[in-house]
Amino acid sequence: MIKTLVNNNKGNDYDAKDIYQEAFIIIYNLIKKNEFYLSCSFKTYLYSICRNLWLGQLYKKKIRKEEFIDNEKFITIENEIDVDLEYILNFKYKIFKRNFDKLEDECRQILILFLKKMSFKEIANIMGYKNESQARKRKFKCKLLLLKNIKNDQAYLELIKDGK
């Protein structure tokens, strides 16, 4: 169904896979936020989200909406623009996470401990640092390194270039 939609509208199987996965992530997030309501069949809902996502991609490629070919029933997703925003947000998260995973163990650990709301004193104990001040400095250095890597990431640079 999604493959047909994308293939009929200037895309390929690879695009279809991406769109399909992103749609599931969006639905997953909606469920998490308690904002998932079905007013039609799940199939129609999924198709409609994928349709919006793919329309967003085609818009970027300057392909006109009027040329769009549908192969299924669809509904209008409320806050249509949010689907596109969610897509970009998820894409950014992928870039952030990829760069985070490339950090050394120590940096990953200290950043996670901090985000788990541990105090610098606790972090210093856990990581075996001399004191809070050292923990604070290390955390800051790790965050800066992560920021630097992200800002040099090609995919991120392209997003920024597109004004996202």
Add this chain to the structure above:
Amino acid sequence: MENKLNIDELIEKYQIGELFGDDLIWFENELKTNKDLVNEFNLHQMIDKAIIQEDIFIFRERLENIHKIMILEKSRPIKNIIHNFKLLYFAGAAIILLIIGCFFYFYNNNKIYTNEELFSMYYEPYLTIAGVRSEINDHSYKIYSDAIHKYSQKDYQNAIKLFSRLVEKNNNNTASHLYLGISYMETQKFNKAIESFQYIIEQNDLLYIQQAEWYLALCYLSLNMNEKALLQFEEISKRNNCYKNKVDEILKKYKTVR
């Protein structure tokens, strides 16, 4: 203010609640008007959110795996590809080139590594001092400190005793499981080490899962459980984490001789 600290430092201080008085008022006013600062601030916040959004990434990985399985199921043996002589000619030439290539490859890469050699090339005990979780009470903290001390002194027998006690008291302390596993590796009790690492992986513990997967693969390697080792290394290789480069090196050496 802006001259004294750069934007990242300001954001950092603001996020951890260490901007006060006039500095705080100035910063919050800037956040209303300074577009660059807002963008940078949002980037900091999004990165933090992305790091702890582990469930989404696990979900994404599963979707990716499902897709791969579907592709595998759909792939069929290629039949009747060679339709004409021209194609046959190119296929023949390609095979010959491949044979020549393989010959040179094996000629230049003829070193055969045993599992033992690979293990000693890549294994080193986990060195970062980490692991006391906030849920550990004071008594446990004392045992943990002693255990870490024994571990860092390379007194692995006593480290095993202490970490085992901690694990018995609080099974959720995955740091202890990791150090226990490595202590078992150091004392050649690889099967026991495997249990520790598998536990961490089952818990899907964000902090130690990468280390657990890496050491688990090394345990399989050491026990000559080649199929399991290969699967585990391939799994790590897909993840693109800090062990990826080492794992890719191992996979190259590993696959050429098996």
